[in-house]
Amino acid sequence: MTTLSTTLAKRLEDPRLFRQYAYVNGKWTHGEGGREEAVYDPATNEAIGHIPLLESEQVTAAVDAAEAAFVHWRALRADERCERLLAWYDLIQTNREDLATIMTLEQGKPLPDARGEVEYGASFVRWFAEEGKRTYGETIPSHIPNASLGTIKEPVGIAAMITPWNFPLAMITRKAAAALAAGCPVIVKPANETPFSALALAELAERAGIPAGIFNVVLGDPAEVSKILCGESRIRALSFTGSTRVGRLLIEQSANTVKRLSLELGGNAPFIVGPDMDPKEAAFAAIDAKFQTAGQDCLAANRILVHESIHDEFVEHFSERMAALTVGNGLHSEIDLGPLIHRQAVEKAAAIVDDAISKGAKMVGGDQSQAPGENFFMPVMLTGVTAQMKVWREENFAPVAGITAYSTDDEVIEMANDTEYGLAAYIYTHDIRRIWKLMRALEYGMVSVNSVKMTGPPVPFGGVKQSGLGREGGATGIDEYLETKYYCLGALGSVSGS
Ligand SMILES: NC(=O)c1ccc[n+]([C@@H]2O[C@H](COP(=O)([O-])OP(=O)(O)OC[C@H]3O[C@@H](n4cnc5c(N)ncnc54)[C@H](O)[C@@H]3O)[C@@H](O)[C@H]2O)c1
Ligand SMILES: N[C@@H](CC=O)C(=O)O
DSSP states (O other): OOOOOHHHHHHOSSGGGOOOSEEETTEEEOOTTOOEEEEEOTTTOOEEEEEEOOOHHHHHHHHHHHHHHHHHHHHSOHHHHHHHHHHHHHHHHHTHHHHHHHHHHHHOOOHHHHHHHHHHHHHHHHHHHHHGGGOOOOEEOOSSTTOEEEEEEEEOSEEEEEOOSSSTTHHHHHHHHHHHHHTOOEEEEOOTTSHHHHHHHHHHHHHTTOOTTTEEEOOSOHHHHHHHHHHOTTEEEEEEESOHHHHHHHHHHHGGGTOEEEEEOOOOEEEEEOTTSOHHHHHHHHHHHHHGGGGOSTTOEEEEEEETTTHHHHHHHHHHHHHTOOBSOTTSTTOSBOOOSSHHHHHHHHHHHHHHHHTTOEEEEOOGGGOSSTTOOOOEEEESOOTTSHHHHSOOOSSEEEEEEEOSHHHHHHHHHOSSOOSEEEEEOOOHHHHHHHHHHOOOSEEEESOSOOOSTTSOBOOSGGGEESOBSTTTGGGGGEEEEEEEEOOOOOOTTO
16 A cells, blocks of 8 residues: 655645545454545645545444444434544544645645535534434324324344545535444445545544444445445435435445435535625625635535616626635645536536527636646636536536626526526525525525525435435434334223323
């Protein structure tokens, strides 16, 4: 195995958080076939480390380990699991700076954003540590003489998690903490672009006293590993965050084993600005909603729909503010946008911009000769975008903002809903009737009114249409990992009220 890269070695207070192995059954594991893959810092294209690609038997060994460990983990009291999860939470917080550094190096996002993600990811661990103590069943008024009826909640079983590269830590903790709190062992397959955050979480889980076999990280060829996880009948729940394309594939592959599926898929968020808004305030909010994580966010405001009466002023403020955004290596200070994850993402963004221009959109910004490296993409504003353009139809996952004008509420509702996606939508207006009308008519799982920030542990995060199935976080997030067992206790004798 290749040695720790000098960049990382120098930067971490605790170099043991940087692991270049898979983590199976409490052991750091290399690939038995000798296959490995390099992981690159997208800002510099420097290899920051290597990961092993496990053989299929090694992935199956993770399932064996989880199966064996399940017996003990589910038997713990909820408050005992809570304590381990809180210890994990504390360790994540204590090692925040190292975790943020690892994340910036593998994902590219600016260090302050990476610190924010570590906090955000940790917050799910604390939330579910507590929620695990509240997995109540029900008492059901009986319709059967002399019987008592009710439900209890039981862990669904081994849960597999396949996670994306854009939020390499929080997308794991939002799933894993819920499953662990429910009493389920977990097998995580992170994106190969960003495995080191997942492996650091495993190191901290071990230190927190989470037993061997309960939190596993498998690495390998994504299609190969996912096929095994989907086809494994002992894995009872599969939680995936990623593209709708891969989500569809996983649904197909899981059909034979009839698993519980939780899918957090792509988004194509509309950002609607009403005629009563201050165009500057709305433009600044739209900038925040579009350009975080360099636009590589499922919540990114892709289609900005502005009332015609304030459109031109809005566009002016938007372009002024966009021009002030700084693009560079996320490790440097005062950076707003880091690189895209790899060169293909840059090429895809360029193709989306070219397509829009060829169909009549006007471009502001986007002088790519100013890009500080080959994976960087300078932010672009496109005005006059239409439903025929890729920028409207596809999730661009890049700093490309499409803006267009509308004239009536009914028109903007139709425009906003004109997509296969239904994850999140933003509304900016202070008119309560308009807010209510739009909020009810928008076909989205989450609607945020006059606020860019909408997520956090208490929130049922998830989409409708082809943006996914199920909800993560909130009071219901743990249900994705619980089965309801109904019981009927018969022949109890006659008890009044039974
Ligand atoms: N709804 C949400 O909560 C949410 C959150 C974050 C990201 N996302 C979505 O994730 C996407 C970006 O992430 P991404 O590019 O990593 O997504 P992706 O679908 O390409 O990859 C996600 C995961 O699937 C794996 N994968 C890739 N190809 C596979 C295959 N053929 N078979 C099985 N697994 C495969 C990857 O290794 C990774 O672990 C965007 O569409 C974004 O909207 C959604
Ligand atoms: N920002 C999202 C992740 C989407 O890419 C979240 O908060 O979960």
